[in-house]
Amino acid sequence: GAVVSQHPSRVICKSGTSVKIECRSLDFQATTMFWYRQFPKQSLMLMATSNEGSKATYEQGVEKDKFLINHASLTLSTLTVTSAHPEDSSFYICSASPGLAGLSSYNEQFFGPGTRLTVL
Amino acid sequence: AQSVTQLDSHVSVSEGTPVLLRCNYSSSYSPSLFWYVQHPNKGLQLLLKYTSAATLVKGINGFEAEFKKSETSFHLTKPSAHMSDAAEYFCVVSDPATNKLIFGTGTLLAVQP
Numbered sequence: 001g002a003v004v005s006q007h008p009s010r011v012i013c014k015s016g017t018s019v020k021i022e023c024r025s026l027d028f029q030a031t032t033m034f035w036y037r038q039f040p041k042q043s044l045m046l047m048a049t050s051n052e053g054s055k056a057t058y059e060q061g062v063e064k065d066k067f068l069i070n071h072a073s074l075t076l077s078t079l080t081v082t083s084a085h086p087e088d089s090s091f092y093i094c095s096a097s098p099g100l101a102g103l104s105s106y107n108e109q110f111f112g113p114g115t116r117l118t119v120l
Numbered sequence: 121a122q123s124v125t126q127l128d129s130h131v132s133v134s135e136g137t138p139v140l141l142r143c144n145y146s147s148s149y150s151p152s153l154f155w156y157v158q159h160p161n162k163g164l165q166l167l168l169k170y171t172s173a174a175t176l177v178k179g180i181n182g183f184e185a186e187f188k189k190s191e192t193s194f195h196l197t198k199p200s201a202h203m204s205d206a207a208e209y210f211c212v213v214s215d216p217a218t219n220k221l222i223f224g225t226g227t228l229l230a231v232q233p
Contacts (some may be wrong), residue, residue: 006163020186022177032219034220034221042225042226043210043223043224043225043226044210044223045223046220046221047217049219051219091161093163093164095221097219108169109219109221111156111163111164111165111166112163113162113163114162114163114176116161
């Protein structure tokens with residue numbers, strides 16, 4: 001149980017184009033989904049948190065107009081990198097949690113396998 | 121504020137010898153702590169988690185970690201390393217107010233034959 005998938009696993013695009021990455025919780029309802037970015041040989045950095053049906057909350061320094069997040073259903077969140085540039089090349093990882101961010105109780109996050117984005 | 125510090129960026133051990141990956145935490149609350157493993161170009165796999173139950177936590181693949189409040193530590197250990205243990209390991213603390221995970225900088229474990 002608690003499987004999270006991401007699609008695609010790898011994507012190569014030209015500079016200036018947009019890329020959409022999907023994150024799905026396959027066997028549970030994910031009230032909250034998180035998007036992380038990981039540069040080579042670095043740790044994961046949280047980009048944004050999204051609760052189903054609400055606007056995403058972005059971390060400081062993350063451009064909300066560049067990284068569009070949609071969490072329209074309890075099993076699907078999408079991250080769209082708009083007008084991608086080579087510096088956006090990274091490993092993007094999503095996680096899903098059955099709990100609602102903001103509550104004091106702990107809710108585990110389940111991670112997807114990641115998407116490798118290369119912008120030429 | 122919550123934070124974790126992984127004291128070693130690289131650790132190298134011989135196959136069959138013990139593994140120790142060190143992590144210290146800082147937390148205003150009673151923390152939830154995790155260890156995740158990431159193999160090259162793969163997603164994260166949860167090894168174990170501490171959520172204020174038993175202080176010695178057993179995880180998958182023979183790993184365990186001990187929560188020591190007096191030392192603010194949550195070190196990861198394994199009695200005998202396997203070649204397949206070579207990977208990046210992340211110590212993580214959860215912020216209970218936001219459910220956000222705060223990642224350490226990672227420790228790259230190399231296992232020599």
